[in-house]
Amino acid sequence: MAKVTRKAAGPPRIRDGGAVREVLDRIGDKWSLLVVGTLRGGPMRFGELEKAIAGISQRMLTLTLKHLVEDGLVTRTAYAEVPPRVEYEVTELGRSLVPLVMALAEWAMANHEQIDAHRRKGSA
Amino acid sequence: MAKVTRKAAGPPRIRDGGAVREVLDRIGDKWSLLVVGTLRGGPMRFGELEKAIAGISQRMLTLTLKHLVEDGLVTRTAYAEVPPRVEYEVTELGRSLVPLVMALAEWAMANHEQIDAHRRKGSA
DNA sequence: CTGTATCCTACCTGATACTG
């Protein structure tokens, strides 16, 4: 229970500074959002994710999935088979994040050319 | 539920692998989204941003702003005064990203407790 | 197939000093 100590006429700021930072430290890393977005269509195996994301290292996929499972955004189901099969799937909580990820992805796809153009000319 | 015939129609993946990665490498870093979100209310000075974000180092604020300006998400306006005054403001493009940032921030605030709970119990 | 362990590099961080 944090007391809200807002300035009377202060500038409109993200009135948190904590929660957002905290969560952004979790899902704001290089891969988490991409993994969550990739899992939006249903359960996927480790190898499938690795191929789908393409660019992620095995190590980072492992770590990212571990964190997502810890945070309750993804479930891990290991089947006692040979060869081993492990499936990952977004939880209810994770699924609630999917629309935001997709919105971000769409924004990225819609604007990456414009961003690239800006970067290239550098000096207008 | 019927079996999902992923094989036939190809797996449901983010059909890009490039643009999203590219943009996420830009704005998906630790600070960019936070800066953009902080600027949503109007122009702010360097020092204001530094205080508002609280936790960012001067170095990273400088770098992040530089990148955002390069990407065309933020404008930098220096006033030839003494003492110097520099204001940063989101561009049209940057403003189009604000709603997504805020949605993410709201999601973070709404769910960070649940995430924290998951993390803490660790083993269900 | 699904990870884990190790090494190595690049980058972030915080502090400090200095410039315009």
Added chain:
DNA sequence: CAGTATCAGGTAGGATACAG
């Protein structure tokens, strides 16, 4: 005030090798 420069220390991420 608004940066730039630099250094020491930590951490994130990639590559590879190896294990269950």
